Amino acid sequence: xxxxxxxxxxxxxxxxxxxxxxxxxxxxxxxxxxxxxxxxxxxxxxxxxxxxxxxxxxxxxxxxxxxxxxxxxxxxxxxxxxxxxxxxxxxxxxxxxxxxxxxxxxxxxxxxxxxxxxxxxxxxxxxxxxxxxxxxxxxxxxxxxxxxxxxxxxxxxxxxxxxxxxxxxxxxxxxxxxxxxxxxxxxxxxxxxxxxxxxxxxxxxxxxxxxxxxxxxxxxxxxxxxxxxxxxxxxxxxxxxxxxxxxxxxxxxxxxxxxxxxxxxxxxxxxxxxxxxxxxxxxxxxxxxxxxxxxxxxxxxxxxxxxxxxxxxxxxxxxxxxxxxxxxxxxxxxxxxxxxxxxxxxxxxxxxxxxxxxxxxxxxxxxxxxxxxxxxxxxxxxxxxxxxxxxxxxxxxxxxxxxxxxxxxxxxxxxxxxxxxx
Amino acid sequence: xxxxxxxxxxxxxxxxxxxxxxxxxxxxxxxxxxxxxxxxxxxxxxxxxxxxxxxxxxxxxxxxxxxxxxxxxxxxxxxxxxxxxxxxxxxxxxxxxxxxxxxxxxxxxxxxxxxxxxxxxxxxxxxxxxxxxxxxxxxxxxxxxxxxxxxxxxxxxxxxxxxxxxxxxxxxxxxxxxxxxxxxxxxxxxxxxxxxxxxxxxxxxxxxxxxxxxxxxxxxxxxxxxxxxxxxxxxxxxxxxxxxxxxxxxxxxxxxxxxxxxxxxxxxxxxxxxxxxxxxxxx
Numbered sequence: 001x002x003x004x005x006x007x008x009x010x011x012x013x014x015x016x017x018x019x020x021x022x023x024x025x026x027x028x029x030x031x032x033x034x035x036x037x038x039x040x041x042x043x044x045x046x047x048x049x050x051x052x053x054x055x056x057x058x059x060x061x062x063x064x065x066x067x068x069x070x071x072x073x074x075x076x077x078x079x080x081x082x083x084x085x086x087x088x089x090x091x092x093x094x095x096x097x098x099x100x101x102x103x104x105x106x107x108x109x110x111x112x113x114x115x116x117x118x119x120x121x122x123x124x125x126x127x128x129x130x131x132x133x134x135x136x137x138x139x140x141x142x143x144x145x146x147x148x149x150x151x152x153x154x155x156x157x158x159x160x161x162x163x164x165x166x167x168x169x170x171x172x173x174x175x176x177x178x179x180x181x182x183x184x185x186x187x188x189x190x191x192x193x194x195x196x197x198x199x200x201x202x203x204x205x206x207x208x209x210x211x212x213x214x215x216x217x218x219x220x221x222x223x224x225x226x227x228x229x230x231x232x233x234x235x236x237x238x239x240x241x242x243x244x245x246x247x248x249x250x251x252x253x254x255x256x257x258x259x260x261x262x263x264x265x266x267x268x269x270x271x272x273x274x275x276x277x278x279x280x281x282x283x284x285x286x287x288x289x290x291x292x293x294x295x296x297x298x299x300x301x302x303x304x305x306x307x308x309x310x311x312x313x314x315x316x317x318x319x320x321x322x323x324x325x326x327x328x329x330x331x332x333x334x335x336x337x338x339x340x341x342x343x344x345x346x347x348x349x350x351x352x353x354x355x356x357x358x359x360x361x362x363x364x365x366x367x368x369x370x371x372x373x374x375x376x377x378x379x380x381x382x383x384x385x386x387x388x389x390x391x392x393x394x395x396x397x398x399x400x401x402x403x404x405x406x407x408x409x410x411x412x413x414x415x416x417x418x419x420x421x422x
Numbered sequence: 423x424x425x426x427x428x429x430x431x432x433x434x435x436x437x438x439x440x441x442x443x444x445x446x447x448x449x450x451x452x453x454x455x456x457x458x459x460x461x462x463x464x465x466x467x468x469x470x471x472x473x474x475x476x477x478x479x480x481x482x483x484x485x486x487x488x489x490x491x492x493x494x495x496x497x498x499x500x501x502x503x504x505x506x507x508x509x510x511x512x513x514x515x516x517x518x519x520x521x522x523x524x525x526x527x528x529x530x531x532x533x534x535x536x537x538x539x540x541x542x543x544x545x546x547x548x549x550x551x552x553x554x555x556x557x558x559x560x561x562x563x564x565x566x567x568x569x570x571x572x573x574x575x576x577x578x579x580x581x582x583x584x585x586x587x588x589x590x591x592x593x594x595x596x597x598x599x600x601x602x603x604x605x606x607x608x609x610x611x612x613x614x615x616x617x618x619x620x621x622x623x624x625x626x627x628x629x630x631x632x633x634x635x636x637x638x639x640x641x642x643x644x645x646x647x648x649x650x651x652x653x654x655x656x657x658x659x660x661x662x663x664x665x666x667x668x669x670x671x672x673x674x675x676x677x678x679x680x681x682x683x684x685x686x687x688x689x690x691x692x693x694x695x696x697x698x699x700x701x702x703x704x705x
Contacts, residue, residue, distance in 0.1 A: 006492070008493045008494050008498040009493065009498045011495060012498055012499060067507025076463065078592050080459050080460065080461045083458045083459035083460065083461075084429075085460075086433075087429065127699070163500065166580065170451075206456075207456050207630050208456055209454035209455065209456055211454075211556070211557075211637070212555075212556055212557055337554075337555060337556060337557075346459065346463075347464050347627050349463070350463035350465040351464055351465040351544070351627055351629060352464060352465075353463060353464060353467025354463065354464070354493065354544070357465070357466065357488070357495075357496055357525075358488065358489045358494055359489075359605075359687070360490075360525070361490060361526040361527055361589070361605075361606075361607055361668070361685055362526060362588070362589040362590070362607065364607070364668075365588035365589045365607040365609070365653070366588050367671065368588065368653060370589040371588065372584070372653075373582045373583060373584065377582075380583070404530070
């Protein structure tokens with residue numbers, strides 16, 4: 001076949017040229033620098049790193065630029081780059097209780113050791129378009145005034161640059177940052193389930209094939225790089241009753257954690273850098289246990305500043321434990337295979353998108369088959385309607401089918417057949 | 423792009439080869455492997471590309487087919503990839519290729535000993551649309567419990583008078599494992615039966631490989647009273663006159679005019695070279 005097919009090579013080259021031109025846009029407008037993207041579109045960069053499964057702000061900014069702002073495409077670019085890097089080992093487990101926090105809130109405790117720190121958040125902004133951003137390109141930073149100061153008694157630190165109040169009512173002598181996890185309060189009282197003691201090395205979804213049911217280590221890894229929108233909607237579905245978990249945000253924290261690595265030739269840990277993380281722990285409905293009823297927990301941890309995803313992840317993570325906790329299965333968010341096999345947007349956008357590739361051959365096969373079936377049917381009918389007659393006696397004789405002439409809606413067999421005739 | 427021969431590093435290739443060896447040892451059985459992200463999207467042949475990258479060597483000659491042709495956009499893109507990363511010779515002729523990576527077709531030219539066919543597979547599980555759960559499917563395969571496949575075929579016959587699967591038609595391999603031949607038209611299924619070539623199937627997104635070794639029995643599922651039909655085309659190719667090839671239907675005019683021509687362009691051109699004539703002028 002020729003007309004539609006020949007010239008594939010030329011077409012691809014032309015498409016690549018057009019794309020490069022389109023990406024750059026009008027020459028009169030200055031091009032974006034990676035540092036502009038990394039600093040001013042930081043949340044895009046964070047999302048791309050999380051879903052691309054590689055902590056690399058500069059490469060993620062490059063991906064955002066190359067993908068013309070399509071974040072799913074950018075995540076794919078980063079993921080493909082990741083696939084080409086050799087793995088030289090594992091870091092030590094991160095200690096998120098030692099993070100340098102830019103934000104830390106709890107929805108369960110009015111005040112808690114380390115205090116609350118609102119940090120830079122959209123949460124209480126009025127969603128009004130800020131036209132000053134358009135006018136001078138810079139926007140204005142509100143001057144600190146009485147309204148911007150701490151809420152008395154609410155335990156909020158006034159300014160993101162100062163550490164949260166170490167002298168808060170429940171405060172204790174913390175380490176340098178003094179921000180133990182909120183969960184420790186309930187744990188010490190014994191009314192919150194202990195986390196699983198991680199026995200041995202965790203698995204690695206990038207190097208091992210995953211089967212179902214999947215262990216919690218692999219589940220968390222899979223959720224950590226799953227599509228934000230997919231997790232958000234699943235989390236929402238649990239709130240609307242499709243597998244409810246009655247969550248409370250015990251703690252949400254954003255900050256930078258040190259990454260340590262033990263090089264084989266040294267034998268002791270070396271800090272290789274720090275990465276920004278968002279961590280969310282929920283406290284969920286209680287259940288009976290050996291030591292009496294206690295709260296359960298959900299956990300979310302994501303690269304970069306992305307609290308929407310961390311929170312959604314915690315909800316879905318908890319919902320996926322339904323079977324383990326003996327809860328009734330009521331929603332898709334509780335179904336491991338449904339959630340974990342379909343949340344990766346690199347896989348999903350690839351497979352959905354591949355429908356754009358030519359399917360001439362399978363379509364031709366379907367076309368031929370459908371024409372044959374229709375031809376055979378109309379032949380059969382003209383030859384004495386054997387097809388329908390052969391089914392009639394069965395209905396009457398068996399007595400289990402619907403009474404003749406009383407079908408429940410839908411077209412009668414005769415109508416259906418008639419509809420097929422040319 | 424990485425500097426490795428055929429893109430993948432040797433460790434990754436070894437993992438794929440190990441899975442392939444197992445696949446060849448248990449014909450039709452789907453072997454999990456730890457697939458890697460490739461620099462093209464899932465659904466664009468990443469499984470086939472990883473398989474090809476793992477078995478190709480510098481002296482190989484590669485043919486890439488998509489929809490029967492080497493000049494469709496994605497076939498061109500995959501050829502370019504291996505030209506760039508492996509520097510191998512690329513051919514359009516099935517008879518000259520040592521490795522043929524394909525999407526949706528098996529060449530009309532009979533395959534010979536020593537050739538390797540590599541298929542791009544979207545859904546490796548022949549039971550998937552009848553049973554979406556992986557664990558259930560594994561159990562059904564383990565027990566060779568393929569009743570649901572036959573029930574589906576039976577329902578087709580009662581509803582339509584014949585089996586309504588025209589592509590990706592399931593086949594029994596070596597009398598043991600039901601297998602998806604990938605979305606090739608059922609016209610191509612018989613070409614797999616006792617084929618002289620080695621057939622390797624790669625599903626990148628689903629992270630499975632499977633294989634049909636040379637001279638293995640591959641029988642399309644059917645019933646004694648409803649034997650498998652390969653749906654031969656009643657027409658002849660309007661370019662080369664072949665009555666034995668799978669034909670594409672090409673709409674050539676605004677009023678629905680159409681012609682039928684070989685989907686396998688290499689086969690069609692070969693026949694025309696041989697007879698020295700084209701029955702109809704190419705557009």
